[in-house]
Amino acid sequence: MAPTYADLLLLLLSALAIINLDQIFMANGGMHNSKTENVEAVKGIDVGAIVDLSARIGKEEAVAMQMAAEDARNQTRQRLTLLLKNSQGEAVQAVLAARHLIKKKQVLAILGPGSGEETFSVAEVGTQFDVPILSLADSCPSWGTKRWPFLVQASPSKNLQMKAVAAVVQSWGWRRVNVIYEDIDSSADGITPHLYDALQEVGAQISHLTALPSLANASTLSEELHMLKRDQCRVFVVHVTLALGVRLFNMVKEKKMMERGYVWITTDSLTSLVHSMDASTISSMQGVLGIKSYYDDKGQKYQDFFQRFQYKFGLKHPEEKNHEPGNSALEAYDAIWTVALALQEGNINHQLLLDKISTADFPGVSGKIHFSEQRLAPANVFQITNVIGRSYREVGFWSYGKGFSMSVDETAQRNVSMEVLGQLFWPGGPPDTPKGWDIPTASSTHLRIGVPSAPLVKYFVKVEIDPITKGYSFSGFSIDVFRESVKYLPYFLGCDFIPFEGTYDALVEQVRLKNFDAAVGDIAIVSERYVNADFTQPHTESGLVLIVPTQSQSKKGWLFLEPFTSAMWLLTALVHIYNGFVIWMIERNYCPELKGSPLNQMGTLLWLAFATLFSLHGDRLHSNLSRMATVVWLFVAVIISQSYTASLTSMLTLPRLEPKVANIETLRNSNAVIGHSSKAFVRAYLLNVLHFNPNNIKNFSSFEECAEDLKNGRIAGAFLEVPTSKVFLAKYCKSFMTAGPTYKAGGYGFAFSKGSPLIADMDEALLKVFESGRLKELEDNMTALEKCVEIESESETLRLSPSSFYILFMFTGGTSTAALAIYFVHSKFKVDNTAMREHKRIWLLILLVLKHWRNKRAQFPRNVSLAETPVDASSHV
Known part of the structure; x- marks a missing residue:
């Protein structure tokens, strides 16, 4: 992070103060007063320290540093001298003290000060004279050690x-x-x-x-x-x-x-x-x-330090009632030891001292002392x-x-x-954890909820005045959803609904101005309103739809195909052809008219497939197998044909409507006039997203006006939000319908002031309303009159598919297959018997010839033919 303008300004002021005050400071012999300490054991190695003796933290640091210097002299036999200066919490005083310690006392290092402002100022002086500065401030920005190469963060970062x-x-x-x-x-x-x-x-x-x-x-x-x-x-x-x-x-x-x-x-x-x-x-x-x-x-090291510190601090500052050391005292003690250990090698310059400090690694009273990039490990x-x-x-x-x-x-x-x-003690002493927010005490004890007083659709928000009490009553789908959501909050939330006369944008603006804590109604979630308020997730479907007048369906010439689905027509044809093939296969040996050229037999087969049921009666069939297949086939065909007739009758009696305008391309190409609700964002969407001519866009303020304009042709179509369109179609189900796709836009949401903690809780409560099924009940209640969509769906369900007759198809197909299989087995058996008789006659002829040659001398009648000669086959075998 680079130095801020405040840092640079502070350094400039410090430099100016140094120029003016350095002479005064030196003339007075330094900064000696009742709050300034100058501890010198013997002449030797001098180390400076700058603390704020007017603050408790500075007092603790001073005592801890003195203890550390004394311990270092006793344990390392170094002639370490601590020169302590009081900055009185002023950056300018800290700069003057640093210059005095460096130029007059020639200290090898300076510890402190404890604030960031003093540290930055002293670090500038230390860098100028190449003297290491060990900061004890609670925080030093990451760019500090880069801006001032001789600055060392001697207290662990609190980030x-x-x-x-x-x-x-x-x-x-x-x-x-x-x-x-x-x-x-x-x-x-x-x-x-x-x-x-x-x-x-x-x-x-x-x-x-x-x-x-x-x-x-x-x-x-x-x-x-x-x-x-x-x-x-x-x-x-x-x-x-x-x-x-x-x-x-x-x-x-x-x-x-x-x-x-x-x-x-x-x-x-x-x-x-x-x-x-x-x-x-x-x-x-x-x-x-x-x-x-x-x-x-x-540890024993900490316990020794703790007891000695209490004693020395009590002697030095009897005005303080508590003598226990804080974290700053521990850090100051270890900082002196860091310098003392780095000076053990004797003659050492500033740069080498800085290097030794940066590589320090020893156990201190505050923990392990280890530096990385001149910063103590956090x-x-x-x-x-x-x-x-x-x-x-x-x-x-x-x-x-x-x-x-x-x-x-x-x-x-x-x-x-x-x-x-475990259990914590909270302000006020309650056992329960605070929820983290509350209703502002400067306002009323209930949330002030703004409600549009003149909505387009009364089903969403309805504001009525009691003629007796002159009070307001609020109802409608959006109001009901909000009330249901509040029930799922883990705390009580009082609400006062207040009617607002004005546009929806103005209502959201009032939330920004804190005149309302929230706004509830059919308020569309659009990006422009996010500048003034935060919104919950939508409690309705989102999007815009095109509403157009209806007209009678134009495909009546092909209506006879509608009772069956395509799959049903195909399967019916295949079953008919297959059954016709089975009958033709079985009956062709009995009926000469079923034989002939391949082309003739193919035509006969197709004729059987679609005409046998009506022209070839049971008494004309010669085989019981074909009769069995035909009976089942007739049974299935009667059921299917009756179902087809019933379905076609229903379709002819039901209204078949289609949109008068297919899509928005038709509207744009014909330069037609379109309508939209009074909500401003709908017009903006039509202009910026759907690219309609602004001269062809008309505004309407009520359902009645919209319906009248559509019927009279003043507008060719109207764009409504999805939740609003449901109510509109429920009221005018026979005259209008949707056309084209749904165009993505925000649904209706509840608006709260920016940053309100209620948003997350309300979103969670809304999800519970959705999952409980309560939202569906409220929607059904609002659109109870909406039947036209169901009628359109019903006509689709009248179409018959194979799933409705698959048992019958399996029955007739299985019967025909079984008949055909039996026919083939029987035919093969007949062929095998004929062949056996032919073989038997050949063997008999062979045996007679052999007998003739063996009994060539015997007399054999010439006028007896071989075929007429009785033969006992068993006697020759």
Whole structure:
């Protein structure tokens, strides 16, 4: 990320201040006052430090650095001298202190300061003189170490804690959050972009991003909180310093925003210092969830540091009631040790020192110290705290990539839901988790719902005035769907319907202006309206259809083919031909007229297929097999022919209508006039998408006007939205019908103010209405008179298909096949008997010849023929 204009302006101002103040600073002998420390053990290696001693975090850092310098001298025998300067939280003072430490004290490195603005200014000075600057700010942008080569991020990046915040938001199903941050560059450029990305990943969004000046007074805080209180979102993420945080939460309690239904989440910059807050501030933060970096506090090294720090901090700052160290103290202690270990090799220059610091790798009190690209490895485990009573409770942990758990042990049960951490204490003390939003307290206790008072179709929205009470009553399909959806919400939602006289675009505009919380009715979802409001998913079908007059069907000459489907006609013909073939095959040996040339036999076969049923009676058939096949064939044919007659009769008596205009191409080519409803988006669609001539487009304001124009020919067709067309055709079912396809366009939806958390809940509730079947019931009630579409469908169902007669076809086909099979078997048996008799006569002739030659001397009568000679075949075999 490149430096912002604010960064460059700050550097320019710092440079100007240096030119004017450097002389004054040196003339006064440096910055020595009651809040400035200058600790020098003995002359030797000098290391500078710049902290804000007016803040708790600066006090902790100063004590921890002094402890670390003392420990380094005792344990490494280095003559390490810590030169401490107080910046008083001012970037200009930090720059002057840095120049003094470098030019006059010739320090090898400078630690601190703790804010982003001071860090950027000091880093510019450090880069100018090639002196390493170890920043303890809670966040440093990624471009910082590239912009200033001698800048080292000595505190772990807190960017991952934004993912921990997002994980908390996702765990409870909150979809929108308000973010309050201190208006300093380190927050604007460092924390908030990461929070925005983390929330986007879990499907949540930032409702309001509020920047508070560091010196915000009560009036400013009150005004900002009042604006946030008017919004529906009740989840707040706070990233501010301790001083601003104390003032903020005192005002939050005063504005009654620390009550039931609210959620407050604080980041490390405030959570890590809750231990230092007084009882008054703690009482104003009851139920706050905190997120801070986790450091192992069970080791002996930490315990020794903890006890010594409490003692030294109490002596140094008796005005502070709590002497426990925070995360910043641990980080400052390890930063001094990082420099001390890098200086162990003796004579070392600035560049070599920077290289040694960048490769540091040792266990510190805050954990493992390891740098990558001059940045300390980021913390990936965060502790979740909950303010309750006089202090806070540590409720669990969140680990990056692992989720929530009760402990940091690898064997601990982990879950993406915070429910694994047990019961939490929320603001106001309710046992139930806040839903994350509420009705704005600045408005009425119910949602103000705008309803169009003069809709095109009364079936969707109907607004009536009671003549006695003069009150309004609201009904209609869209109103009913909305009421049904509200029933499925997991919480009560009160609604007040308010009639609105004006266009639909104007109604949606009122939602944007917050005059209405939502708008309900036959409001089409179009892109132009998304600028002013967010919409739920449509509760009706979407699209536009063309309505045209009807005319009698022009294909009456071929109506006799309509009773049967194509497959039925084909199958009937095949069965007739097959049965005719079977009869011809069986009867041709008995009837000479069934024989002849191949052409004659083919004609005879076709004639049998379609005429035998009417001309060849049973008494003219010679074979029982053909009679059996014919009887079944006649039975099936009678049933089919009777069904055909009944179907044809029904079709002749039913009205057969077709659209007078086939499609929009016909309308455009004929330059015909078309009509549309009074809704502006329909006209825009006709012009921009369907490309009709604007001079040929007419507007109508009611169904009656549309029907009259269509009947009189003033318009050739009318474009209506699909849900509206259903009602129109229900009323004029015999005169009009749809033509052509459905043209894609938005359906009807409910409009809510931009960013409303109700959208997601209403979408889920609408799905439940759809799945319960209730929406279908409401549609049926609205279009109860719509019968014409069913009539058209009924005529289609009158067409007969093979599925209605497949048993009969199988019966007659099976019977004919069985008869043909029996005929072939019988014919083959007759042929075999004839052949056997012929063979027997040949063998008898052979035996007689043999006998003649054997008995050639015997007398054989000459006048006896061989055929007349009786032969006993058995005597010769």
